[in-house]
Amino acid sequence: EAQVTQNPRYLITVTGKKLTVTCSQNMNHEYMSWYRQDPGLGLRQIYYSMNVEVTDKGDVPEGYKVSRKEKRNFPLILESPSPNQTSLYFCATGQSEMAPLHFGNGTRLTVT
């Protein structure tokens, strides 16, 4: 079954404690991206990757890091989380630049 798997689904942490949200896909998609969704602001793109070792900033990259060492994985790293990073995060993948996106089920992050 084609899947985009995010972990964890829920995460509560404290300010400054490094964390990683994982994203894995089994569809051999080239394109992967991270979004955050906040009330009244829609979904905003954090980072995206067009292929292995190729990543680029989206609209709101500050405070986040990503890596794409393998095609199937695209982890989102918060080196020093702050309360303003409390949000619902989604990983999305696509077969190509012109193809529809497939979304994971989301990670709800709370930073206290």
Added chain:
Amino acid sequence: SQQGEEDPQALSIQEGENATMNCSYKTSINNLQWYRQNSGRGLVHLILIRSNEREKHSGRLRVTLDTSKKSSSLLITASRAADTASYFCAPGTASKLTFGTGTRLQVTL
């Protein structure tokens, strides 16, 4: 990034009625997509329409695109309670997609 703006922000209809949602965007595009989101879940792709197409159908969904007006519409016919969700338009291609706040559709029995 290219962002679509959906209108209305919220729509409440009865089961069996049609629902129409509109989308406007600002710059030229290659294609435009519509997605659905059930509460707190990941977005699900509904339909993609290319810039050289004017109308596209998929089951009870009908999408139109007017590139001269930079607008699109999504029509859901004979709505069902299960159509209750937020709907988003996304103009452009993968690396440039940003989603607005969507239209929240409520279908009541």
